[in-house]
Amino acid sequence: MKRILFVFTLLFSFHILSAQESDRKKLEEFLSKQQDITYERIETYKGGPLQYKLQIKQPLDWSDTHTGYFNQQVILTHTGFxxxxxxxxxxxxxxxxxxxxxxxxxSNDLNIEHRYFGTSIPDSSIFNWKYLTLYNAAHDLHHINTIFKKIYGKKWISTGISKGGQTTIYYRYFFPEDVDVSVPYVAPINYSLEDSRIYSFLNSVGSETCRKKIKDFQLFMLKNEKEALKYVQAYSDIKGLTYNYLGSLGKAFEYTVLEYPFSFWQWGYSCDSIPQSNEVAKGVDYLIKAVDISFFSDQEIKQYAPHYYQAALEMGYYGYDISPFKNYLNYFTENPLATFPPKEAGKITYSPKLTKKLEKWLDTQGTNFIYIYGELDTWSATKVIPSLKTNSIKLELPGANHASARIANMDQVMRNQLSDSLYQWIGIRPNYSLLN
Structure with missing residues (x-):
């Protein structure tokens, strides 16, 4: 009996490897014929899916291809045609x-890096911030979709997390027929540079007791700013952080204190963890763990410059309500914005035109969306609420934050909703036992 099982296993494994080799030849022949693609195979475990690192040639500006091209990084994972x-x-x-x-x-998977991030950055000779638009980003995705639909003819789904989820939503707005279903996770859609829904959320989320503890901690930090800066300076020196963009360490510190409630709810900190002592050193240690001041350093502002540029130009963002703290702030007399766009980009004028069009489209034509949110995530303040004019659904996980609002943490009722929608729209039911 054992011999029979061994032979069966051996034959089955041979069949799998033979099918994979056939797919490899077909896929690599296809990739070799694409003028806009260069590729290299990524080694995976024996019998694992085929995987390739791709560089896809994209126009810098889709409305004027004479501006030049850049290479966008994509990782293709192939499980079967x-x-x-x-x-x-x-x-x-x-x-x-x-x-x-x-x-x-x-499924197969096309993991697509966003333009102007990572390695998908134009050469300095043609680099220009003005081409970092949602219009161009969506057209990048459409180009990739068009190429691979030549060989992958089955159902298509798009998904993304946080800003990647925003990208999923905007992509579908520009090209509604490219995919059959869109599943954005924890994706905010902001309607202004200082979306006031953030303030309403922070003033009502959780318990009144917890919100008071958060505010009291902020006040304690601001009242003891002079002493706190000694510890923050030491931390910054160790980390090699500078604050020239903002102008001073003190301003970065006050930004950090103002950011604290946003991050507290976004990342799911416990109210019990908020320091109750009057020791400034312990307060600074806790604050840096909750909202690392490096977030406001030159180093991280530069790292996320493309993100801030997009927010300042057309995606919108949030600000900080300073009304409870005005008597203790040294650098702010009005609500500051949380955007820090690159200064070399020049003056950036925010336009709400695209988001207004998107809002109307989502309400009237935004079908086959599954929006996933966390109840306590600050970004749920600007979540998409599906209109009854569409068939789209919102799955909001109770008690979940930006990192925990995932399918893995859904209860069975919610998973059934997800499964039923996918089956209705693409004829496929997910197998939750495959979740790692």
């Missing part, structure tokens, strides 16, 4: 972790 294709729309640089939907659908 009979499987659906998942487009992962990153909002930043490449985040190469196996996606939940890729797992439960056993």
């Amino acid at each position: 009979d499987r659906p294709m998942l487009m992962e729309t990153q909002g930043y640089g490449m985040y190469d972790v196996k996606n939940e939907l890729q797992q439960i659908l056993n």
